[in-house]
Amino acid sequence: MYVARQKFKGKTQYFVRESYRDGSVMRSRDLCCLGTDPSEYIVYPGGNAYYVDQELVDKLCALNVHPSDKELDDVFWPFLRPDIRRILEPFQGRAARIREKEEANHEKGSAGSDIHLLDRRRICYLKCGHNDPGMMKRFPRGAFKKIAERSRDEIEQYFITQEYCLPPDESKAYIYTIFDIQNHFTESFAAKCPQWLDQEKVEAGFLEEVCRLCEDPSFLAGENAGRVLSEYLSRYVIMFFDSDYVRPNPLGEYVRDFMNRHRRHDFEARTVAMSFEKQVPFLVCRRTP
Numbered sequence: 001m002y003v004a005r006q007k008f009k010g011k012t013q014y015f016v017r018e019s020y021r022d023g024s025v026m027r028s029r030d031l032c033c034l035g036t037d038p039s040e041y042i043v044y045p046g047g048n049a050y051y052v053d054q055e056l057v058d059k060l061c062a063l064n065v066h067p068s069d070k071e072l073d074d075v076f077w078p079f080l081r082p083d084i085r086r087i088l089e090p091f092q093g094r095a096a097r098i099r100e101k102e103e104a105n106h107e108k109g110s111a112g113s114d115i116h117l118l119d120r121r122r123i124c125y126l127k128c129g130h131n132d133p134g135m136m137k138r139f140p141r142g143a144f145k146k147i148a149e150r151s152r153d154e155i156e157q158y159f160i161t162q163e164y165c166l167p168p169d170e171s172k173a174y175i176y177t178i179f180d181i182q183n184h185f186t187e188s189f190a191a192k193c194p195q196w197l198d199q200e201k202v203e204a205g206f207l208e209e210v211c212r213l214c215e216d217p218s219f220l221a222g223e224n225a226g227r228v229l230s231e232y233l234s235r236y237v238i239m240f241f242d243s244d245y246v247r248p249n250p251l252g253e254y255v256r257d258f259m260n261r262h263r264r265h266d267f268e269a270r271t272v273a274m275s276f277e278k279q280v281p282f283l284v285c286r287r288t289p
Contacts, residue, residue, distance in 0.1 A: 001016060001017070001018045001067055001074075002016075002018070002019075002074075002075065002157060002158075003015070003034070003078075003157070004017045004153060005157065005160065006231070012036060013034075013035065013036060014035065014037075015030050015031070015032070015033050016030075016032050016033075016034060016060070016075060017030055017031060017154070017157075018031055019149075019153075019154045022222065025221040025222040026149065026152070026221065026222050027151050027222040028151040028152075028222070031059075031060060031063055031065055032056065032059050032063075039079040039080075039081075041053045042076055042079065042080060042081075044081070044084075048087050048088060050080065050081075050084060052072045057072075114148075115147060115148065116219055118179070118213065118219065119155060120144070121178040121180065122159055122162075122178050123139070123143055123147070124139065125174060125177055125178055126159075126162050126163070126165070126166075127143065151222055152219070152222055152223045152228070152232070153231075156232045168243070169244075169246040170246065171239045171240075172194075172239070172243040173245060173246070175206070175236050176194045176202070176206075179209040179210070179236075181205045181206055181209065182194070184205035184208070185197060185201070194245065195245040203240075206240055210229075210233055210236070210237065213228070213233060214228060214229050
Protein backbone atom coordinates (compact mmCIF):
# COMPACT_ATOMS: atom_id res chain seq x y z
CA MET A 1 0.00 0.00 0.00
CA TYR A 2 1.36 3.41 -0.95
CA VAL A 3 0.39 7.01 -1.76
CA ALA A 4 0.34 8.10 -5.39
CA ARG A 5 0.31 11.67 -6.69
CA GLN A 6 -1.54 12.65 -9.84
CA LYS A 7 -2.31 16.07 -11.29
CA PHE A 8 -5.80 17.06 -12.41
CA LYS A 9 -6.37 20.51 -13.88
CA GLY A 10 -3.24 21.86 -12.22
CA LYS A 11 -4.01 20.43 -8.76
CA THR A 12 -2.28 17.47 -7.18
CA GLN A 13 -4.62 14.72 -6.04
CA TYR A 14 -3.49 11.94 -3.70
CA PHE A 15 -4.60 8.32 -3.87
CA VAL A 16 -4.04 5.26 -1.75
CA ARG A 17 -3.02 2.45 -4.09
CA GLU A 18 -1.71 -1.06 -3.80
CA SER A 19 0.36 -3.33 -6.02
CA TYR A 20 -0.91 -6.81 -6.72
CA ARG A 21 0.24 -9.75 -8.80
CA ASP A 22 -1.70 -10.58 -11.94
CA GLY A 23 -0.19 -13.72 -13.41
CA SER A 24 3.45 -12.95 -14.19
CA VAL A 25 3.20 -9.15 -13.87
CA MET A 26 2.62 -6.65 -11.09
CA ARG A 27 -0.25 -4.18 -11.49
CA SER A 28 -1.67 -1.36 -9.36
CA ARG A 29 -5.16 -0.29 -8.39
CA ASP A 30 -6.77 2.65 -6.62
CA LEU A 31 -8.14 1.97 -3.15
CA CYS A 32 -9.42 5.43 -2.24
CA CYS A 33 -8.88 9.10 -3.00
CA LEU A 34 -7.36 11.36 -0.33
CA GLY A 35 -8.15 14.58 -2.17
CA THR A 36 -5.66 17.43 -2.26
CA ASP A 37 -4.73 17.28 1.45
CA PRO A 38 -4.17 13.81 3.00
CA SER A 39 -3.43 15.42 6.37
CA GLU A 40 -7.20 15.87 6.81
CA TYR A 41 -7.39 12.13 7.56
CA ILE A 42 -4.99 12.38 10.52
CA VAL A 43 -6.56 12.83 13.96
CA TYR A 44 -4.60 14.32 16.88
CA PRO A 45 -6.14 13.28 20.23
CA GLY A 46 -3.57 15.26 22.25
CA GLY A 47 0.09 15.34 23.12
CA ASN A 48 2.27 13.78 20.46
CA ALA A 49 -0.22 11.06 19.59
CA TYR A 50 -2.05 10.64 16.29
CA TYR A 51 -4.09 8.08 14.41
CA VAL A 52 -5.72 7.69 11.00
CA ASP A 53 -9.41 8.51 10.72
CA GLN A 54 -11.41 5.34 11.33
CA GLU A 55 -13.75 6.19 8.45
CA LEU A 56 -10.87 5.79 6.00
CA VAL A 57 -9.82 2.51 7.62
CA ASP A 58 -13.39 1.24 7.28
CA LYS A 59 -13.37 2.12 3.56
CA LEU A 60 -10.22 0.06 3.09
CA CYS A 61 -11.66 -2.85 5.05
CA ALA A 62 -14.77 -2.76 2.84
CA LEU A 63 -12.41 -3.41 -0.10
CA ASN A 64 -11.00 -6.41 1.77
CA VAL A 65 -7.81 -4.47 2.53
CA HIS A 66 -6.78 -4.64 6.18
CA PRO A 67 -3.73 -2.40 6.67
CA SER A 68 -1.50 -2.79 9.69
CA ASP A 69 -0.53 0.15 11.90
CA LYS A 70 2.92 0.13 10.25
CA GLU A 71 1.41 0.43 6.77
CA LEU A 72 -0.80 3.32 7.83
CA ASP A 73 2.17 5.04 9.48
CA ASP A 74 4.25 4.68 6.30
CA VAL A 75 1.44 6.08 4.14
CA PHE A 76 0.62 9.13 6.27
CA TRP A 77 4.05 9.88 7.77
CA PRO A 78 4.94 12.58 5.16
CA PHE A 79 1.67 14.41 5.95
CA LEU A 80 2.08 14.42 9.73
CA ARG A 81 2.36 17.73 11.55
CA PRO A 82 6.04 18.83 11.36
CA ASP A 83 6.41 19.32 15.12
CA ILE A 84 5.11 15.84 15.92
CA ARG A 85 7.10 14.25 13.10
CA ARG A 86 10.26 15.89 14.44
CA ILE A 87 9.64 14.42 17.90
CA LEU A 88 8.74 10.93 16.69
CA GLU A 89 11.30 10.68 13.89
CA PRO A 90 14.14 9.21 16.02
CA PHE A 91 11.84 6.38 17.14
CA GLN A 92 10.48 5.91 13.61
CA GLY A 93 13.99 5.73 12.20
CA ARG A 94 15.13 3.22 14.82
CA ALA A 95 12.12 0.99 14.15
CA ALA A 96 12.74 1.18 10.40
CA ARG A 97 16.39 0.15 10.85
CA ILE A 98 15.37 -2.81 13.00
CA ARG A 99 12.82 -3.93 10.41
CA GLU A 100 15.36 -3.58 7.59
CA LYS A 101 17.90 -5.65 9.50
CA GLU A 102 15.33 -8.38 10.17
CA GLU A 103 14.24 -8.42 6.53
CA ALA A 104 17.85 -8.59 5.34
CA ASN A 105 18.48 -11.60 7.57
CA HIS A 106 15.57 -13.42 5.94
CA GLU A 107 16.37 -12.48 2.34
CA LYS A 108 17.35 -15.30 0.03
CA GLY A 109 18.41 -15.48 -3.60
CA SER A 110 19.80 -12.69 -5.73
CA ALA A 111 17.47 -9.73 -5.25
CA GLY A 112 18.01 -7.05 -7.82
CA SER A 113 18.67 -9.40 -10.75
CA ASP A 114 15.11 -8.85 -12.00
CA ILE A 115 15.17 -5.08 -11.43
CA HIS A 116 15.02 -3.02 -14.62
CA LEU A 117 18.32 -1.43 -15.60
CA LEU A 118 16.87 2.10 -15.48
CA ASP A 119 15.67 1.49 -11.92
CA ARG A 120 19.08 0.15 -10.91
CA ARG A 121 20.80 3.22 -12.36
CA ARG A 122 18.43 5.51 -10.46
CA ILE A 123 19.04 3.68 -7.19
CA CYS A 124 22.80 3.83 -7.74
CA TYR A 125 22.79 7.57 -8.53
CA LEU A 126 20.44 8.58 -5.71
CA LYS A 127 22.39 6.61 -3.10
CA CYS A 128 25.95 7.21 -4.32
CA GLY A 129 25.83 10.37 -6.43
CA HIS A 130 27.05 8.71 -9.62
CA ASN A 131 26.41 5.76 -11.90
CA ASP A 132 29.22 3.21 -11.86
CA PRO A 133 28.43 -0.20 -13.44
CA GLY A 134 30.88 -1.81 -11.06
CA MET A 135 29.16 -0.16 -8.08
CA MET A 136 25.77 -1.53 -9.16
CA LYS A 137 27.18 -5.06 -9.14
CA ARG A 138 28.51 -4.56 -5.59
CA PHE A 139 25.23 -3.23 -4.21
CA PRO A 140 23.77 -5.47 -1.47
CA ARG A 141 20.36 -7.05 -2.00
CA GLY A 142 18.78 -4.64 0.45
CA ALA A 143 19.52 -1.67 -1.83
CA PHE A 144 16.76 -2.80 -4.20
CA LYS A 145 14.17 -4.14 -1.77
CA LYS A 146 12.16 -0.89 -1.89
CA ILE A 147 11.29 -1.54 -5.53
CA ALA A 148 11.37 -5.34 -5.67
CA GLU A 149 8.05 -7.06 -6.41
CA ARG A 150 6.31 -3.72 -7.01
CA SER A 151 4.12 -2.46 -9.82
CA ARG A 152 5.54 0.06 -12.27
CA ASP A 153 3.29 2.73 -10.78
CA GLU A 154 4.54 2.11 -7.23
CA ILE A 155 8.16 2.12 -8.41
CA GLU A 156 7.70 5.45 -10.19
CA GLN A 157 5.92 6.99 -7.19
CA TYR A 158 8.88 5.92 -5.06
CA PHE A 159 11.36 7.64 -7.37
CA ILE A 160 9.24 10.79 -7.58
CA THR A 161 9.60 11.11 -3.80
CA GLN A 162 13.33 10.27 -3.78
CA GLU A 163 14.16 12.74 -6.55
CA TYR A 164 12.97 15.66 -4.43
CA CYS A 165 16.39 15.53 -2.70
CA LEU A 166 18.23 16.29 -5.95
CA PRO A 167 19.69 19.82 -6.18
CA PRO A 168 18.05 21.76 -9.04
CA ASP A 169 21.38 22.19 -10.84
CA GLU A 170 21.92 18.43 -10.85
CA SER A 171 18.71 17.45 -12.68
CA LYS A 172 20.15 17.37 -16.19
CA ALA A 173 23.27 15.46 -15.19
CA TYR A 174 21.04 12.99 -13.32
CA ILE A 175 18.87 12.33 -16.39
CA TYR A 176 21.92 12.14 -18.66
CA THR A 177 23.36 9.47 -16.37
CA ILE A 178 20.32 7.29 -15.65
CA PHE A 179 19.36 7.12 -19.34
CA ASP A 180 22.98 6.20 -20.14
CA ILE A 181 23.20 8.78 -22.94
CA GLN A 182 27.00 8.56 -22.85
CA ASN A 183 26.77 5.31 -24.83
CA HIS A 184 25.70 7.37 -27.85
CA PHE A 185 29.15 8.97 -27.94
CA THR A 186 32.74 7.85 -28.42
CA GLU A 187 34.42 10.87 -26.86
CA SER A 188 36.54 10.02 -23.81
CA PHE A 189 34.95 12.84 -21.80
CA ALA A 190 31.34 11.82 -22.55
CA ALA A 191 30.79 10.25 -19.11
CA LYS A 192 32.15 13.12 -16.99
CA CYS A 193 31.58 16.24 -19.09
CA PRO A 194 28.33 15.99 -21.09
CA GLN A 195 28.21 19.80 -21.38
CA TRP A 196 31.17 19.62 -23.81
CA LEU A 197 29.25 17.40 -26.25
CA ASP A 198 27.11 18.45 -29.19
CA GLN A 199 23.86 19.18 -27.35
CA GLU A 200 21.68 18.46 -30.38
CA LYS A 201 23.10 14.95 -30.45
CA VAL A 202 22.63 14.65 -26.68
CA GLU A 203 18.96 15.60 -27.04
CA ALA A 204 18.53 13.14 -29.91
CA GLY A 205 20.10 10.38 -27.81
CA PHE A 206 17.86 11.17 -24.86
CA LEU A 207 14.68 11.06 -26.96
CA GLU A 208 15.83 7.80 -28.51
CA GLU A 209 16.21 6.27 -25.04
CA VAL A 210 12.75 7.52 -24.01
CA CYS A 211 11.18 5.97 -27.11
CA ARG A 212 13.04 2.72 -26.44
CA LEU A 213 11.61 2.56 -22.93
CA CYS A 214 8.09 3.09 -24.27
CA GLU A 215 8.54 -0.09 -26.32
CA ASP A 216 10.34 -2.10 -23.65
CA PRO A 217 8.03 -4.89 -22.40
CA SER A 218 10.05 -5.37 -19.21
CA PHE A 219 9.57 -1.70 -18.34
CA LEU A 220 5.93 -1.61 -19.49
CA ALA A 221 4.91 -4.74 -17.57
CA GLY A 222 1.40 -4.23 -16.27
CA GLU A 223 0.97 -0.79 -17.89
CA ASN A 224 0.05 0.62 -21.28
CA ALA A 225 2.44 2.73 -23.35
CA GLY A 226 0.27 5.86 -23.23
CA ARG A 227 0.19 5.95 -19.45
CA VAL A 228 3.92 5.29 -19.11
CA LEU A 229 4.84 8.23 -21.34
CA SER A 230 2.30 10.68 -19.96
CA GLU A 231 2.72 9.91 -16.25
CA TYR A 232 6.17 8.44 -15.76
CA LEU A 233 8.55 9.60 -18.47
CA SER A 234 7.10 13.01 -19.31
CA ARG A 235 8.55 14.46 -16.09
CA TYR A 236 12.04 13.52 -17.28
CA VAL A 237 11.43 15.12 -20.66
CA ILE A 238 10.34 18.35 -18.94
CA MET A 239 13.24 18.26 -16.47
CA PHE A 240 15.77 17.60 -19.23
CA PHE A 241 14.74 20.45 -21.52
CA ASP A 242 14.00 22.93 -18.71
CA SER A 243 17.36 22.57 -16.93
CA ASP A 244 21.01 23.02 -17.76
CA TYR A 245 24.33 21.63 -16.62
CA VAL A 246 25.97 23.25 -13.65
CA ARG A 247 28.92 25.46 -14.56
CA PRO A 248 32.20 23.68 -13.66
CA ASN A 249 33.80 24.87 -10.43
CA PRO A 250 37.08 23.20 -9.35
CA LEU A 251 36.49 23.71 -5.63
CA GLY A 252 32.83 22.71 -5.93
CA GLU A 253 33.74 19.57 -7.88
CA TYR A 254 36.27 18.61 -5.20
CA VAL A 255 33.75 19.08 -2.40
CA ARG A 256 31.01 17.25 -4.35
CA ASP A 257 33.34 14.32 -5.03
CA PHE A 258 34.35 14.20 -1.35
CA MET A 259 30.68 14.15 -0.26
CA ASN A 260 29.76 11.45 -2.79
CA ARG A 261 32.63 9.24 -1.62
CA HIS A 262 31.46 9.58 1.98
CA ARG A 263 27.71 9.21 1.53
CA ARG A 264 26.01 6.90 3.96
CA HIS A 265 25.08 4.46 1.20
CA ASP A 266 28.59 4.25 -0.30
CA PHE A 267 28.99 0.55 0.51
CA GLU A 268 32.66 0.29 -0.36
CA ALA A 269 34.91 2.69 1.49
CA ARG A 270 37.69 4.09 -0.63
CA THR A 271 40.89 5.64 0.70
CA VAL A 272 43.40 7.48 -1.43
CA ALA A 273 46.94 8.10 -0.23
CA MET A 274 47.67 11.50 -1.69
CA SER A 275 49.31 14.62 -0.43
CA PHE A 276 47.23 17.71 0.22
CA GLU A 277 49.12 19.56 -2.51
CA LYS A 278 48.06 16.99 -5.11
CA GLN A 279 44.44 16.91 -3.95
CA VAL A 280 43.86 20.68 -4.02
CA PRO A 281 46.74 22.24 -5.94
CA PHE A 282 44.77 25.43 -6.59
CA LEU A 283 44.64 26.13 -2.81
CA VAL A 284 48.38 25.70 -2.20
CA CYS A 285 50.59 28.78 -2.48
CA ARG A 286 54.26 28.17 -3.19
CA ARG A 287 56.97 30.70 -2.64
CA THR A 288 58.93 31.76 -5.64
CA PRO A 289 62.73 32.07 -5.24
